[in-house]
Amino acid sequence: PCLQKNILYYFNED
């Protein structure tokens, strides 16, 4: 089972 990471986990709002 794999968990799909979210892009917001890596990049923050400017």
Add this chain to the structure above:
Amino acid sequence: MLELRLVQGSLLKKVLEAVKDLVNDANFDCSATGFSLQAMDSSHVALVALLLRSEGFEHYRCDRNISMGMNLGNMAKMLKCAGNDDIITLKADDGSDVVTFMFESPTQDKIADFEMKLMDIDSEHLGIPEAEYHAIVRMPSSEFARICKDLSSIGDTVVISVTKEGVKFSTRGDIGTANIVCRQNTTVDKPEEATVIEMNEPVSLTFALRYFNSFTKATPLSNTVTLSLSSELPVVVEYKIAEMGYIRFYLAPKIED
């Protein structure tokens, strides 16, 4: 006042075809640097970043930075009405709620203008840090598209592993498994046919294939694609747009639970 004249209008047509299925609505930002877009897909798993530099336009007038919210499906519909050889000009007046696309045939015997309503889009702009990647793979974009298409008929996810042996794309599904290894190959007739692997350290990451298949809609924009992989970051799938800029897709990996 905004006026951008793009002699190679087909580029903009191709850009829209590449992003319209991934993102529904997005803000196009216009500044002295160029015409750009950053948007996430609705599930916030993928992000697309586009830059068309101002120098790539025959005429580029952007009096002040503006952000224009557009429905990409509707924009694609309008741009489909432009011929492949047409010159495309985008025009918008300050404070206007519409954008005009003007299409000129190369011989100037047909001139069309299409006006599209703009929309207010509340989108967050993300900071994408400069990063060192564990591995960078450059390969023919058509080859990458073929691999993604082939593997998606077997499984839903792809494991991309880069070692000194090469880059391996693997999947598994109900009917079986598949592994495709591409080795570095720089002894080709044309540089765009080469597979070039720069590896600082081995890396292996798992991704949902359906996103890659969506990214490969950008294949007509570039003969080559670059995959930048790091175990701590989303993969970057970059298609360079000759003389103008790039379209980059970022995809968050799947992590073992």
